[in-house]
Amino acid sequence: MASKLLPLLTPYTMGKFELSHRIVLAPLTRCRSYDNVPQPHAGLYYSQRTTRGGLLIAEATVISETARGYPQTPGIWTKEQVNAWKPVVHAVHEKMADLSVCCKSGMSGRASNFMLQIYFIGYQPNGQAPISSTDKVVPPDGTGMEYSPPRRLRTDEIPQIVNDFRLAARNAMEAGFDGVEIHGANGYILEQFMKDSVNDRTDDYGGNLENRCRFPLEVVSAVVDEVGSDRVGVRLSPFADYMDAYDSNSDALGLYMAESLNKFNILYLHMVEPRMSIVEGRRQIPHRLSLMRKAFKGTFIASGGYDREEGNKVVDDDYTDLVSYGRLFLANPDLPKRFEIDAALNEYDRSTFYSPDPVVGYTDYPFLDSSP
Numbered sequence: 001m002a003s004k005l006l007p008l009l010t011p012y013t014m015g016k017f018e019l020s021h022r023i024v025l026a027p028l029t030r031c032r033s034y035d036n037v038p039q040p041h042a043g044l045y046y047s048q049r050t051t052r053g054g055l056l057i058a059e060a061t062v063i064s065e066t067a068r069g070y071p072q073t074p075g076i077w078t079k080e081q082v083n084a085w086k087p088v089v090h091a092v093h094e095k096m097a098d099l100s101v102c103c104k105s106g107m108s109g110r111a112s113n114f115m116l117q118i119y120f121i122g123y124q125p126n127g128q129a130p131i132s133s134t135d136k137v138v139p140p141d142g143t144g145m146e147y148s149p150p151r152r153l154r155t156d157e158i159p160q161i162v163n164d165f166r167l168a169a170r171n172a173m174e175a176g177f178d179g180v181e182i183h184g185a186n187g188y189i190l191e192q193f194m195k196d197s198v199n200d201r202t203d204d205y206g207g208n209l210e211n212r213c214r215f216p217l218e219v220v221s222a223v224v225d226e227v228g229s230d231r232v233g234v235r236l237s238p239f240a241d242y243m244d245a246y247d248s249n250s251d252a253l254g255l256y257m258a259e260s261l262n263k264f265n266i267l268y269l270h271m272v273e274p275r276m277s278i279v280e281g282r283r284q285i286p287h288r289l290s291l292m293r294k295a296f297k298g299t300f301i302a303s304g305g306y307d308r309e310e311g312n313k314v315v316d317d318d319y320t321d322l323v324s325y326g327r328l329f330l331a332n333p334d335l336p337k338r339f340e341i342d343a344a345l346n347e348y349d350r351s352t353f354y355s356p357d358p359v360v361g362y363t364d365y366p367f368l369d370s371s372p
Contacts, residue, residue, distance in 0.1 A: 009340055014268065023323065023325060027059050037084045040087065042074075064164045130147075131161075161219075170226050182219060217261075221264065239273070239275075273289060274288050300321050330365070
């Protein structure tokens with residue numbers, strides 16, 4: 001008698017994509033795209049984490065020269081970048097042709113610098129101020145990172161940023177990606193508009209919840225019009241406070257966005273749990289996404305500290321359709337196989353997360369059979 005499949009290893013139909021399991025590679029900034037151009041070693045990195053019928057979401061990929069906020073992050077606004085992505089995506093498709101890989105497109109907004117003193121470099125062209133919903137600077141966070149004072153976008157400039165997202169989505173399709181994930185999380189520009197701790201505007205893009213969400217929804221509309229709703233996902237983190245971007249009513253924000261996204265019939269909604277809490281001496285996931293899960297009519301992906309046991313439980317309970325894994329998938333390129341047989345996991349090395357090395361902490365994590 002065959003043993004019952006683990007919930008995480010059961011098949012799932014996501015739009016036109018037939019997934020063989022529900023373990024998703026979360027988008028992870030890796031800082032190894034020199035001069036904002038994807039490198040050949042990215043092809044090895046992603047293909048290592050490829051499984052037949054799996055879903056990979058590529059690292060945050062900036063949509064324009066003014067969208068940058070971190071060193072050596074990939075872009076998708078130039079022909080050179082598009083051409084550099086093509087062999088990376090091809091390496092994934094060649095290994096497992098029915099796999100889905102999505103490009104995560106985003107813009108840092110005020111989480112950027114025009115001059116980073118410790119490196120004597122800046123991420124904004126011509127030393128200009130980074131753009132945002134506000135002119136309030138990101139306060140020091142104790143990490144030593146300093147952010148430049150941003151410039152509040154004028155109302156008439158917002159359509160140009162919407163168009164940058166649209167063109168990035170078109171470029172992602174040209175590069176061969178199966179879909180696009182719009183980055184509306186982690187304190188970057190779309191979240192800077194959505195959250196009331198940052199957005200202090202008094203025009204049609206500020207004030208009440210509907211106005212604060214107007215710009216992100218305009219981006220979704222433009223990207224859907226460009227590439228089709230069946231190729232678009234959105235990532236949100238309504239409970240987070242990254243880059244001092246938090247909201248006074250996170251549940252209402254998350255629910256409003258989930259309901260609003262339904263009208264676009266997008267492929268999936270990828271949401272980040274609140275930070276884990278300590279309950280009776282144990283770290284526990286708060287499980288605060290139920291309202292959004294019930295409201296959203298497409299595929300729902302939960303993210304945020306899940307392990308094998310928790311992932312199986314939330315899929316079995318229908319709390320989510322898919323679960324995305326970041327650090328565990330980074331350190332275990334064969335994570336679905338390890339989950340299947342309940343094998344020991346490699347430990348991740350946090351010190352190499354953002355190193356520029358093309359091997360160490362990137363493509364050198366061992367497989368179970370040590371023969372990638």
